[in-house]
Amino acid sequence: MSRQRDIDLSGAPVVDAHCHGFEVDKLLARDPGSWTDRITLMGMCFASAKSLDRRLAKPVSKMTERTIFAMLGRRWLADFLGCPAEKVPQVRYAALEADPKGYISRLLNDECIKGLLVDDGYPLPRVDPEKLEAVVGTRVHRVTRIEPLIEEARNVTHNVQDMEEAFRALLEEAALDPRCVAFKSVIAYRTGLDVGSPTKDEVTESYRRWKDAEWKEGRETSKDLRDHLLNVTLEIASREDRPVHIHTGAGDADVVLSYARPSNLASLLTRFSAHPVVLIHSGYPWLEEATYLASIYPMAYLELSLVLPWATLDVDRGLSLILGSVPTSKVFYGSDEASEPELLWISAKLARAALGRVLGCAVERNYLTQGEAERVGRSVLAENVLRLHGLAE
Ligand SMILES: [Zn+2]
Numbered sequence: 001m002s003r004q005r006d007i008d009l010s011g012a013p014v015v016d017a018h019c020h021g022f023e024v025d026k027l028l029a030r031d032p033g034s035w036t037d038r039i040t041l042m043g044m045c046f047a048s049a050k051s052l053d054r055r056l057a058k059p060v061s062k063m064t065e066r067t068i069f070a071m072l073g074r075r076w077l078a079d080f081l082g083c084p085a086e087k088v089p090q091v092r093y094a095a096l097e098a099d100p101k102g103y104i105s106r107l108l109n110d111e112c113i114k115g116l117l118v119d120d121g122y123p124l125p126r127v128d129p130e131k132l133e134a135v136v137g138t139r140v141h142r143v144t145r146i147e148p149l150i151e152e153a154r155n156v157t158h159n160v161q162d163m164e165e166a167f168r169a170l171l172e173e174a175a176l177d178p179r180c181v182a183f184k185s186v187i188a189y190r191t192g193l194d195v196g197s198p199t200k201d202e203v204t205e206s207y208r209r210w211k212d213a214e215w216k217e218g219r220e221t222s223k224d225l226r227d228h229l230l231n232v233t234l235e236i237a238s239r240e241d242r243p244v245h246i247h248t249g250a251g252d253a254d255v256v257l258s259y260a261r262p263s264n265l266a267s268l269l270t271r272f273s274a275h276p277v278v279l280i281h282s283g284y285p286w287l288e289e290a291t292y293l294a295s296i297y298p299m300a301y302l303e304l305s306l307v308l309p310w311a312t313l314d315v316d317r318g319l320s321l322i323l324g325s326v327p328t329s330k331v332f333y334g335s336d337e338a339s340e341p342e343l344l345w346i347s348a349k350l351a352r353a354a355l356g357r358v359l360g361c362a363v364e365r366n367y368l369t370q371g372e373a374e375r376v377g378r379s380v381l382a383e384n385v386l387r388l389h390g391l392a393e
Helices: 024-029 032-039 041-048 054-064 068-081 085-098 100-110 129-136 146-155 160-176 200-212 223-240 262-271 287-296 312-325 342-364 370-388
Strands: 014-020 113-119 139-145 180-185 244-247 277-280 300-303
Touching: 014 342, 014 370, 024 085, 024 100, 032 041, 032 054, 032 068, 032 085, 032 342, 041 054, 068 085, 068 312, 068 342, 085 100, 100 129, 100 342, 113 129, 113 180, 113 342, 113 370, 129 139, 139 146, 139 160, 146 160, 146 180, 146 223, 160 180, 160 200, 160 223, 180 223, 200 223, 223 244, 223 262, 262 277, 262 287, 277 287, 287 300, 287 312, 312 342, 342 370
Parallel strands: 014 113, 113 139, 139 180, 180 244, 244 277, 277 300
Antiparallel strands: none
16 A cells, blocks of 8 residues: 655745744753743643642643653654653754854744744743844744733723723824734634623723722623723724734633634624735644634634644644635644744654654545645645735745
């Protein structure tokens, strides 16, 4: 029996549609020995979630040794660095410390990573995109997260009208920055994805309840106001010609899980059906729901991080599901790197190979020609995200 031929995507440029910034001195301040913990989904989410008991750090670390992603990440990096796998945490630390720019840009060059769309809402305070660009040696685009702007607007005002006005001004100001290629909301982490269109009175009432609760977040307090401000964001985004990225699906343990399923977003997608909305994480683990939305809403797009790279063995199934059902021009590669820069590289490497296998299978079945499969692979890795964000040459 002949083995299926994978599509060769080596050398195809990559643009990462969703990742987070970092600062070298903060990377170096971390314990080198727990690097492997920080690249796993559990380790990364344990670090960002505020709601988990900090005493769990030890058991989390123990699980790393039995996590396939940690094993593959460490071994691949060992090959790249030319050292034994068990030495990777120390050797990569030494490389980063000796020449941060040289080390990180070598990783990105190795996987042909030509651009990063960086969600500026995590970590906070915001990472300066110019400094980040100098370290990574590739173009850094800014995705402006609205929740820190909502907080900023709330802190400098005393009533709901002034707050909305301040928020609008902050968004308009962000849009003046040529680096800003999209707006982003993590409303799934605040009050849920079932965004409605509350009346003016409901919004005012929500502000009052939220304030009376001393800004304690919750569906009973801030939901109507947050829903309204996301609607405002869509309105400004359409005037300013910026796609809106929305976190869908699970994330760390702080997410409002019962309202994080992408199907909750259907009413917003219907209301703003002419505006491009990127479903960040493709609703993982509810990939089927996001796939369905993107296959019927013409302007709903899918970004692949979370299933990619952390589902490891299951990545191929995720890609088959999505690419098999959704116009392939609407699917973007993303890593969701939010802890260590090596994730940008491991994720791109894993995605390139998985796409090669899944598209190779499509050719073997005579669904696609070799040329078509190659074009799909390249478009998912970089061209689609560039086109939607007005960055294509
Ligand atoms: Zn993220």
